[in-house]
Amino acid sequence: MREYEEAQQNYQQALSIYIEFRDRHSQAYPYQQLGNIARELREYGEARQNYQQALAIKIEFGDRYSQATTYHQLGGVAQDLREYEEARQNLQQALAIYIELGDRYSQAKTYHNLGMIAQELREYGEAQQNYQQALAIKIEFGDRYSQVRTYSQLGLLAEELGDLEEAKSNHLQDLQISKEFQDENRLAFVFQNLSRIYQVTQDQSLLEAIAKILGVTVEDILQTLESN
Known part of the structure; x- marks a missing residue:
């Protein structure tokens, strides 16, 4: 319910009881949750401290x-915090564990984030490889909705590389899935990505593809583009 202060108080109560009764192992969970809350509140130092406490117990x-x-x-x-090398090291630790323990599904989110870091560092080949790994797993497990984020990143990456045909293909995939799930906020975001490509290419086939997915006319799409 995003009542973070209330959540924080309850986890702190739980933690104090575990500490009082010297139940070290059980302390990891409230530390983890307190880290999640602090991250939601953008209290990154507090979040990191709680995660590190949780990790130390789990390792112990x-x-x-x-x-x-x-x-x-x-x-x-x-x-x-844009500490990308630190981020990469931690994500690679997570990925190594998921691979070691055969948790294929959880690898997807980590590959996706590694892709984002590589993209920020302009390591485009590495970024593309990680996104494709993430996407392959999401397709393998039929996780249709979460594919949109990876298609979106692949589209944005292709734009950065000037490959507008590849960008168009990925953004259209994003649009198709967002339409299937009736995610209005997502649809607006993807439409902006596609309209940016249209402004450069003036590609009529792009308008036709958008219109087909959204179930409207090309004229409707043009009108929307003009109003934006």
Whole structure:
């Protein structure tokens, strides 16, 4: 319910009881959740501190699998702070655990984030490879909705590289899935990406493809473009 202060108070109560009764292992969970709340509130120093506490306990008790989640979150905090090398190291730790323990599905989110870091660092080949790994897993598991984020990043990456045909293809995939799920906010975002390509290419076939997906006329699309 995004009532973060209330959540924080309850997790802190739980943590204080675990500490009082010296239940070290159980402390990891409230530390993890307190880290999540702090990250939502953009209190990144607090988030990192709580994640590190959680990770230390998980390592101490040999809880290998759950370490991956905390490494992933630490990577996310570093990514938020634009500390990209730190972010990459943590995400690679998470990925190594997911691979080691055969959790193929969870690898997708980590590959996706590694792709974003590589893109920020203009390591475009690395970015593309990671996004494609993420997308392949999402397709393999039929996770249709989460594919939109990866198609979107592949589209934006292709734009950066000047490959507008590839960008168009990926953004249209994003549009198709967003339409299927009736995600209005997402549709508006994707439409902006596609309209940017149209402004450069004046590609009539792009308008036709958008119109077909949205179930409207090409004239409707042109009118929307003009009003924007």
